[in-house]
Amino acid sequence: MTSVHIKPCHIGQSEAHNQRTKAYLDHINAEKLYIRKDLIPDNQSWTSEQQGDMTLQQYYDAIGRMVKEKTGRAMQTKERERVNKKTGKVTKIAGCTPLREGVVVCKPDTTMEQLKSFTDLCQQRFGITAIQIHLHRDEGHCTDPSDTSTWKPNYHAHIIWDWMNHDSGKSCKLDNEDISLIQDMAAESLEMERGASKLETGRQHLERNDYxxxxxxxxxxxxxxxxxxxxxxxxxxxxxxxxxxxxxxxxxxxxxxxxxxxxxxxxxxxxxxxxxxxxxxxxxxxxxxxxxxxxxxxxxxxxxxxxxxxxxxxxxxxxxxxxxxxxxxxxxxxxxxTELKNREENLKQELQQRDKIIATMKAGLTEFLRGFTVICQNAINAVIGFAHDTKLQHFTFPQATAINEYLSKESRDRRNGATILTLLTRPFLSLFEHQKGKAEIENVVDNFDWYKERQKQKQQEEVRNRPRFRR
Known part of the structure; x- marks a missing residue:
């Protein structure tokens, strides 16, 4: 008979047990040959492309970021209580368990392909995704600890499931009937008989020590x-x-x-x-x-x-x-x-200090510009106004006129005057705004007549569109 027992995945112990790490093997119950090291090469493991090279902890953290991105809230992993304000009744809400581990009872000839077929059915039916499968043939016990010939193997597989819906950021919800259906699917996929349902027997699954x-x-x-x-x-x-x-x-x-x-x-x-x-x-x-x-x-x-x-x-x-x-x-x-929090605090202080310096510089520049001539001030204001207006692609005629007047009267060399005007407006503009204003200033330097022609055409168009009245 086969059965599937599913519980929250204990990341540290799961990886050590399934991968047979040296630290784990040093602490197994060797007296009863709970794990036979000579049979470890017979084990099989599979990891999905979805997990890739990430460890279970890294994958768990990635799920937390996904939940935050999809729902706008941090993943709630701890059990919490909800109090009904009207009745005062306290309801316990279980925490989210994004990774769950299922132990499947197998036969000696159970294959990895059969287990993958089973997990594919689970994904299609319930949306839960298997990211790891570990088929163990080295676990069991000796009925007589002093006689290795009494070895009784315990063939089983560990399946690590991603229990989250990555489109909504919420966990998959399975009830008792769904878990019962998983038992049926396992028996069919592994070509084994199904164990008696606990819905009928009333028995509860016991962990190894409790058993x-x-x-x-x-x-x-x-x-x-x-x-x-x-x-x-x-x-x-x-x-x-x-x-x-x-x-x-x-x-x-x-x-x-x-x-x-x-x-x-x-x-x-x-x-x-x-x-x-x-x-x-x-x-x-x-x-x-x-x-x-x-x-x-x-x-x-x-x-x-x-x-x-x-x-x-x-x-x-x-x-x-x-x-x-x-x-x-x-x-x-x-x-x-703690180190990241300290860095964040230092960065905040640096940003605050920089903002103060920029504000002081802007105030100083504003005061400095007040000493300019009216022609220079008009040109600077024209560039700033144009750069801040996202709807404008070119200077309006008044703006182009203010720029041209500055270049003609306040500067001996038009191109040198354009460079100075560009530098004077930089502190008040973002990089994109600065580039936008600079391009238009250079256009006025080389082709102010284009703005005149454009204004003339606009006035003619207004005259044509003006309504006429007959006497």
């Missing part, structure tokens, strides 16, 4: 029930022996009374004692078995307790290892964030 604890509890409960059953059997046999003794005694008394013969009484006694001796032997054997039950149960309980404690200790060590690693990574990220 071990539950199994140990079941074994303890079975041992207790077995001991109680043996005790009841012993009690019943003891009652049967006691009942048989009473019958033998009654028959002896009756035989002695009826026959009055000591010989017959003796024979009856011998016959009864023979049957009694057999029952007594069985009774003694049963007593020994019952007496040994508490010791056997105690040994089983002790063995299971030791195994349970060892498992818990190892899992705690592994958890501490990854917690330390995550804390170290978090400190690095916090340091980078």
């Amino acid at each position: 071990i604890v539950a199994k140990q509890k079941r074994e303890l409960e079975d041992a207790r029930k077995q001991a109680e059953e043996l005790a009841r059997e012993h009690e019943q046999k003891a009652l049967d022996c006691e009942k048989l003794d009473r019958k033998i005694h009654e028959k002896q008394v009756k035989a002695n009374r009826e026959n009055g013969s000591a010989i017959l009484s003796g024979l009856a006694h011998i016959a009864g004692k023979g049957r009694y001796a057999q029952l007594e032997t069985e009774n003694e054997k049963m007593k020994k078995q019952v007496a040994a039950i508490p010791q056997v149960v105690a040994q089983q309980v002790e063995t299971l307790t030791i195994t349970y404690k060892e498992e818990i200790t190892k899992e705690q060590n592994r958890a501490d290892f990854w917690l330390t690693k995550c804390n170290k990574q978090e400190r690095i990220y916090k340091g980078l964030i």
Whole structure:
């Protein structure tokens, strides 16, 4: 049978487990051969072109930027509470889990192509996109830790899904019926039987450690029930022996009374004692078995307790290892964030200082320009007004006239005067505006007659369009 268990992807542990990193292999449960290193080459992995060379963390960060761009809000990854203002009812809203990991039970001959076919169906039906698939053939356990021939493999695959809609920036919404349909699709794609639905059985999926604890509890409960059953059997046999003794005694008394013969009484006694001796032997054997039950149960309980404690200790060590690693990574990220904030603050101060300098320079230039002649001021204002007006492509005739008057009366050399006028207007214009004004100033230098002709044509056009009245 096959099944698919989907949960939020723990990025750090997922990559280490699926890629079989050295740090991860150094912390596995080697005593039970949870992972056989000699079988690691039989594993297979696939990464989508959508992820490319990015790590899972980098891909996760890219999703966060996508969500911010599409929705205008940061991705909410933490659980939060919403309070109804009318009723006061508190509703918990789960955080967004953009990356999810599914564990699929497989057969020894399951292929990567079958798994890809399964993920393609999921994408077409639900919009979830597989970015990684890891087929593991090296995991399992030994029923007898000291005997490697008792190896029991656990064939399965890990699928990392992108659970986000990249068009809307929102996560895909799947209900229980959708997850049940995913189980059907997996069974069909992998050519396996489907496991019983938890909607029918009511059972919940257990993680590996929880499953071990539950199994140990079941074994303890079975041992207790077995001991109680043996005790009841012993009690019943003891009652049967006691009942048989009473019958033998009654028959002896009756035989002695009826026959009055000591010989017959003796024979009856011998016959009864023979049957009694057999029952007594069985009774003694049963007593020994019952007496040994508490010791056997105690040994089983002790063995299971030791195994349970060892498992818990190892899992705690592994958890501490990854917690330390995550804390170290978090400190690095916090340091980078602090450095970026300091840089941002320094840049803001520099920009503020620059803006103050520019404002001071503009004020000084404005005061400086007030000392110019009226002709020069008109030319400067004409260039600035033209450059700021996005609708104008050329100087108006009054603007061109103001420029030409400045070039003719205030400058001995028209081209040199144009250069000076261009420099005087630069502080008040952007780069694009400055280029626009400079081009028109040069056009006035070389071809002021064009503006005259243009104005003449405009006046003639106005005369032709003027309405005429008959007397």
